[in-house]
Amino acid sequence: DAKTTQPTSMDCAEGRAANLPCNHSTISGNEYVYWYRQIHSQGPQYIIHGLKNNETNEMASLIITEDRKSSTLILPHATLRDTAVYYCIVSLYGAQKLVFGQGTRLTINP
Amino acid sequence: DGGITQSPKYLFRKEGQNVTLSCEQNLNHDAMYWYRQDPGQGLRLIYYSQIVNDFQKGDIAEGYSVSREKKESFPLTVTSAQKNPTAFYLCASSTKRTGIRGGQPQHFGDGTRLSIL
Numbered sequence: 001d002a003k004t005t006q007p008t009s010m011d012c013a014e015g016r017a018a019n020l021p022c023n024h025s026t027i028s029g030n031e032y033v034y035w036y037r038q039i040h041s042q043g044p045q046y047i048i049h050g051l052k053n054n055e056t057n058e059m060a061s062l063i064i065t066e067d068r069k070s071s072t073l074i075l076p077h078a079t080l081r082d083t084a085v086y087y088c089i090v091s092l093y094g095a096q097k098l099v100f101g102q103g104t105r106l107t108i109n110p
Numbered sequence: 111d112g113g114i115t116q117s118p119k120y121l122f123r124k125e126g127q128n129v130t131l132s133c134e135q136n137l138n139h140d141a142m143y144w145y146r147q148d149p150g151q152g153l154r155l156i157y158y159s160q161i162v163n164d165f166q167k168g169d170i171a172e173g174y175s176v177s178r179e180k181k182e183s184f185p186l187t188v189t190s191a192q193k194n195p196t197a198f199y200l201c202a203s204s205t206k207r208t209g210i211r212g213g214q215p216q217h218f219g220d221g222t223r224l225s226i227l
Contacts, residue, residue, distance in 0.1 A: 034215060043114075043200050043218030044153070087152065097168065098216060100145075100152030 004088045009105040018075040020104055022088030025069040031092055033064060035073045037084040038103070044087065047073065078108045113137065114219035116201050121224045123188065123195060131186045131222045133201030142184035143202040143216060146170060153200060159184055160206070188224065196226050 005023040012018040024033065032051050036044040048055055048062045050071075055062045061074040075082055087103040114135045123129045135142065141160045145153040145168075155168030159178040173192025178184055184203075188195045202216040 036215075041198075041221075041223075043116075043202075043220045046215040046217060049215055097155050097158070098153070100154075102150070102152050 018078040020073040116219035139203035
């Protein structure tokens with residue numbers, strides 16, 4: 001599975017859009033980009049995933065660059081409850097293993 | 111509501127003792143997984159099972175054992191051979207259905223925190 005690189009931490013003001021970057025320069029053609037988040041002492045929560053097209057759901061938007069070497073997770077109107085560690089994961093279609101790195105610790109400030 | 115239930119939430123083990131962590135899902139998912147998380151670290155895969163009566167080792171299987179006798183249940187036993195068992199243990203499940211968008215995500219329980227007395 002391709003390795004991902006994320007900033008260790010980020011801050012964002014409440015009500016603003018939070019943009020979390022992820023680099024995955026060694027991604028292969030059949031690998032998906034997944035985003036999860038983990039609020040303290042809870043299990044990871046699935047947010048969104050995509051292959052090459054931009055995706056949007058009720059939680060977030062995922063923007064994948066045309067060369068697929070990087071992506072950005074966008075939380076359009078961040079709230080205090082969005083404070084969490086966000087993991088960007090690259091994995092083969094239907095793969096049984098998700099490799100979690102250390103993620104980005106996002107803090108939403110009032 | 112459908113989901114994944116892990117129990118207990120907190121567990122204490124004495125030295126040399128085996129303990130079993132429970133994971134039950136009512137999502138009708140085929141695949142189930144066990145991960146371990148140490149403080150400040152990401153998750154590491156212990157074991158996974160894609161079908162009843164079958165399972166495979168993950169990256170850190172030594173000192174652990176599992177069984178998959180029922181589709182909805184995937185208990186993890188932390189044996190005395192696991193020298194550093196203190197960690198946060200997470201169970202997950204996923205469907206094997208491909209769907210239009212493929213790449214079905216894993217869904218997680220809320221974990222069991224194991225400590226050594």
